[in-house]
Amino acid sequence: MDITKDKLLEKLEFFSNFKFNKNYNDLTKEEKFVAITDSIMALTSKDWTDQLGKKARQRKAYYFSAEFLIGRSLGNNLLNLGIYDLVNSILEEKGDRIKDIENEEEDAALGNGGLGRLAACFLESAASQGFNLDGYGIRYSEGLFKQFFKDGFQAEEGDDWSSFYNPWSKRIVSDEKIIKFKNQTVKACPYDMPIFGYKNGQINRLRLWQAEAVNEFDFNRFNNFDYDGAVREKNEAEDLTRVLYPNDERREGKLLRIKQQYFFVSASLQDIVSNYKKNFDDKEFKHFHEYVSIQLNDTHPVIGIPELIRILLDEEKISFEDSFNIARKIFNFTNHTILREAMEVWSVDLIDETSPRVLEIIQMIEQRLVEELYNKGFKEEEINFLRIVKDDSIHMANLAIFVSNKVNGVAELHTNILKNETLKDWYGAYPYKFTNKTNGVTQRRWLIYSNMELSDFIDRKLGSNEWREDFSKIKELEKFAEDEPSIREFLEIRKKKKIELTEIIKETTGIDVDPNSIFDVQVKRLHEYKRQLLNALHIVYLYHRLKEDKNFISEKRTFIFGAKAAPAYFRAKAVIKFINEIARVINNDKDIDGKIKVVFLENFRVSLGEKIYPACDFSEQISTAGKEASGTGNMKFMMNGAITIGTYDGANVEIFEKAGEENNIRFGKTVEELMEIKPNYDPYKIYQEDIYIKNALDSLMSGEFKDNESYMFLDIYNSLLKSEGGDRADRYFVLEDFESYRKAQEKISEVYKDEMRFGKMCLLNIANSAYFSSDRTIREYAEEIWKLESHN
Ligand code: Z15
Structure with missing residues (x-):
C-alpha cells in the first residue's frame, strides 16, 4: 500500500467534485471529513479486494459479538496506515487542523461498554499482528443513546450515528442472506468495514448486518388506500436492527432482543457456510473445522450453536451426530460476568416464537448432554443442575459450555471464580475446556x-x-x-x-x-x-x-x-x-x-x-x-x-x-x-x-x-x-x-x-x-484457542 501526497491530493479533489460539486477548498468541515475518508477508502480498496481473495482459502477465526464499540475511525485508520503525519501536513497547508476534522466524525457507538470496546480492540490487535480474525455483528441504526443532564437528572436522546454519512462501510448487496423466523422472513444486508493493521498492510473485515424487508412495498395495499399496510413489512423488518439495547450487564427478556441475536448469527453462519462451499469441494464438511473457528462474545450469540447444527443438518444433509461434533470443534465461549442479573436465560416460548426448529435442536443437544453426563457417572441431581433446559427456560451459558471447545474468563481472578464457584460443576465435568485470557486494550x-x-x-x-x-x-x-x-x-x-x-x-x-x-x-x-x-x-x-x-x-x-x-x-x-x-x-x-x-x-x-x-x-x-x-x-x-x-x-x-x-x-x-x-x-x-x-x-x-x-x-x-x-x-x-x-x-x-x-x-x-496490550491477549487466543498463524 503506497499512499503518496500526490495520490491523496488527487483523490481529495476528485471526491469533492464527485460528491459535492465543489472544489475541496470550498467544502464545509463535515464535507472535508467525507472527502478525506472517501479518499482513504478509495486508495485502499484494491488492496482490500486482493486480500479478501487471498484469505478466502485460509483458516480464519470469527468474532461473533452483539456489540462493537468502535468510536471514531479517522485518526486511528490514518495512524495504522502510516499516513497520519502526511494527512496532517496536507491539511495544514490548506489551513485546517486535523483535530478539527477528526471531531466531525460521529462515534460509532454500537456497544454499551467494556464488552463492546474489547471486541473493537481485539479486531485492531488481530489485524496489526497479521491474524485472520473477522468480526460479525449488527449494524444498529441507533447506537447507544446520547446522555445529557436536565436539572442533574440523566436524560437520553437517540443516536442516529449514520444519518449524515457513514464512510467506512460498503454495502455488499450480492452477499445478502434470508433469515426465517417463525412468523416473519427478512433480508440481512451486510455492511463491511475495513480493519487496518498497524503499518503492516493487513486489512481484516468487520461485517455488520442490517435487517431489511424482502418486499419493501405492497402495491396492492397502497392501491386499496392502506398506506400503513403498504409499508408495514418494511417497518417490521427494519425494527429488528433499529436499536442497540442500552443495558450493560443486565438481561432483557424481550422477543426483539433474541430475534436480533438469531438474526445476526444466522446471517453470519450462512455466510461462512456458503463461502466454504464456494471455496472448497467438501460436501460432507469433513474439513470445515480446519478452516473455521468462532468466538462467542458472551451468551449473546450462543443461539448460533443450534443454528449451525440446523444449517448442517437440514440444509447440508449432514447427520445430527456429525453436525454436533463439527459445532463442538468450532465454537468457543467467553464469559464476561458472574452477576446473576446478567446471565441470559430465555423462556422456551420466546425461543419457539423465534425459531421452532432451533428449539427442537436445543432439545436434541440437551439429550446428548444428559447421556454424556450419565456415561461420565454423574448422578441425577448433578445432571439436572447442568441441564440446558430447566423449568421451561433455556440457560444459554450451559448450552455454550457444553458445546464449546474452550471456555474462558477475562482475568485471572475471574476465571478462578468461574472454576471454583460459579461454574464449578462444569469445571468438574470438563476441566480441560477452561482457560483464562486476561483482557487487554490496544x-x-x-x-x-x-x-x-x-x-x-x-x-x-x-x-x-x-x-x-x-x-x-x-x-x-x-x-x-x-x-x-x-x-x-x-x-x-x-x-x-x-x-x-x-x-x-x-x-x-x-x-x-x-x-x-x-x-x-x-x-x-x-x-x-x-x-x-x-x-x-x-x-x-x-x-x-x-x-x-x-x-x-x-x-x-x-x-x-x-x-x-x-x-x-x-x-x-x-x-x-x-x-x-x-x-x-x-x-x-x-x-x-x-x-x-x-x-x-x-x-x-x-x-x-x-x-x-x-x-x-x-x-x-x-x-x-x-x-x-x-x-x-x-x-x-x-x-x-x-x-x-x-x-x-x-x-x-x-x-x-x-x-x-x-x-x-x-x-x-x-x-x-x-x-x-x-x-x-x-x-x-x-x-x-x-x-x-x-x-x-x-x-x-x-x-x-x-x-x-x-x-x-x-x-x-x-x-x-x-x-x-x-x-x-x-x-x-x-x-x-x-x-x-x-x-x-x-x-x-x-x-x-x-x-x-x-x-x-x-x-x-x-x-x-x-x-x-490486547496484542498479548490476541496472541494467546490465536495460539491456544483459534490455532491461527500470523501472516505478518
Ligand atoms: C460488559 O460490558 C461486561 C460484561 C458483561 O457480561 C456484559 Cl453483558 C457487558 C464487561 C465486564 O463488566 C468488564 O469487567 C470486562 O472488562 C468487560 O466486559 C470485557 O470483558
Whole structure:
C-alpha cells in the first residue's frame, strides 16, 4: 500500500467534485471529513479486494459479538496506515487542523461498554499482528443513546450515528442472506468495514448486518388506500436492527432482543457456510473445522450453536451426530460476568416464537448432554443442575459450555471464580475446556493516538519507536525512573494533557478547574457493583471535613466522573443525580476555597475517553471484590501513567502484580474476606458507630442535597441500610470498605505532594503495562484457542 501526497491530493479533489460539486477548498468541515475518508477508502480498496481473495482459502477465526464499540475511525485508520503525519501536513497547508476534522466524525457507538470496546480492540490487535480474525455483528441504526443532564437528572436522546454519512462501510448487496423466523422472513444486508493493521498492510473485515424487508412495498395495499399496510413489512423488518439495547450487564427478556441475536448469527453462519462451499469441494464438511473457528462474545450469540447444527443438518444433509461434533470443534465461549442479573436465560416460548426448529435442536443437544453426563457417572441431581433446559427456560451459558471447545474468563481472578464457584460443576465435568485470557486494550488507540505527546517522549527516551508494534519493549522505560530530568519532562507532558482536559471541562460544563489540582477520575458505566456511590459518599465526607477546617487537605482535588446509566435502571440514575447535586453544592460553596471540585462530564463515550485517560492522575477502580470480571478502563489509565486506586478485583489484581503494589494504592476487603463477612454483615452498625459515615449518608435525607422529590435519594439511602425483597442491605459492601477507602484517599495526597516520587510511580506503571496490550491477549487466543498463524 503506497499512499503518496500526490495520490491523496488527487483523490481529495476528485471526491469533492464527485460528491459535492465543489472544489475541496470550498467544502464545509463535515464535507472535508467525507472527502478525506472517501479518499482513504478509495486508495485502499484494491488492496482490500486482493486480500479478501487471498484469505478466502485460509483458516480464519470469527468474532461473533452483539456489540462493537468502535468510536471514531479517522485518526486511528490514518495512524495504522502510516499516513497520519502526511494527512496532517496536507491539511495544514490548506489551513485546517486535523483535530478539527477528526471531531466531525460521529462515534460509532454500537456497544454499551467494556464488552463492546474489547471486541473493537481485539479486531485492531488481530489485524496489526497479521491474524485472520473477522468480526460479525449488527449494524444498529441507533447506537447507544446520547446522555445529557436536565436539572442533574440523566436524560437520553437517540443516536442516529449514520444519518449524515457513514464512510467506512460498503454495502455488499450480492452477499445478502434470508433469515426465517417463525412468523416473519427478512433480508440481512451486510455492511463491511475495513480493519487496518498497524503499518503492516493487513486489512481484516468487520461485517455488520442490517435487517431489511424482502418486499419493501405492497402495491396492492397502497392501491386499496392502506398506506400503513403498504409499508408495514418494511417497518417490521427494519425494527429488528433499529436499536442497540442500552443495558450493560443486565438481561432483557424481550422477543426483539433474541430475534436480533438469531438474526445476526444466522446471517453470519450462512455466510461462512456458503463461502466454504464456494471455496472448497467438501460436501460432507469433513474439513470445515480446519478452516473455521468462532468466538462467542458472551451468551449473546450462543443461539448460533443450534443454528449451525440446523444449517448442517437440514440444509447440508449432514447427520445430527456429525453436525454436533463439527459445532463442538468450532465454537468457543467467553464469559464476561458472574452477576446473576446478567446471565441470559430465555423462556422456551420466546425461543419457539423465534425459531421452532432451533428449539427442537436445543432439545436434541440437551439429550446428548444428559447421556454424556450419565456415561461420565454423574448422578441425577448433578445432571439436572447442568441441564440446558430447566423449568421451561433455556440457560444459554450451559448450552455454550457444553458445546464449546474452550471456555474462558477475562482475568485471572475471574476465571478462578468461574472454576471454583460459579461454574464449578462444569469445571468438574470438563476441566480441560477452561482457560483464562486476561483482557487487554490496544495501545495504538489508547496511547499512541490519544497521547501523541507521551508517545513522542517514549520514542525519544527509548531511542526507537519499535515499542509501538512490540509493546513488550515499553519495559525499557524503567531505566528512567530515577532520572530527574526525564521525570520532569514526563510531568510536563502530563500537565499539558491536564490543561487540555481542563479546557474541555470548561467548554462542556462551564466549571473552572485547576490543572495543578489532583485529577481523580472514575469513568465507566454506572452500576451499583462499580460503586460510584462509594466515591460520592467519600467526597461528601471530605466536604464535611473541609467545612469544619478548610485546611483539612493540603492538595487541591478535582473529582471527575463520566458514566451512562441504563435508562430503566432507577438506582443508577439516582447516583447520577446525587453526584450532580454534590457537584452543584460543592462547586458553589465559597467556604472551602475551591479546595475540591466535582465534575460530571455528560455523554461519556470512546472519543471523550481518548481525552480523559491521558489527563488522569488517579484512576478509580473501586468495584466490590469479585464483581468486576476484568475491567479495561483500568488498563487505559495505566498505559497513560495514572496510578490505580483500586480494590483487589478483576484485572486490578494483575495490575498490582505487574506494576508493584508500591506504585499503586490498594484498599478494601478481598473476595474471601467478604465471603466470611457476608452472613453476619451489618451495615447499620457501621453507620451508627462512625459519625462521619453517618453524616455522609444522612446528607441524602437531610435536604443538604436535593433530589427534587423524585425519592431517588431515599432509594439510595435504603439500599445501604435496609434489606429489601430478599436482598441484603448494602449488597455491594460500600460501608464495609468505606474506612479503608478513606485511608487510601489520604494516601493520594501524600503521594502527589512529592512530585518526583509521584512521577516515578506514574512512569513505572507505563513501563509495566505491556501485559495489558490486547496484542498479548490476541496472541494467546490465536495460539491456544483459534490455532491461527500470523501472516505478518
Ligand atoms: C460488559 O460490558 C461486561 C460484561 C458483561 O457480561 C456484559 Cl453483558 C457487558 C464487561 C465486564 O463488566 C468488564 O469487567 C470486562 O472488562 C468487560 O466486559 C470485557 O470483558
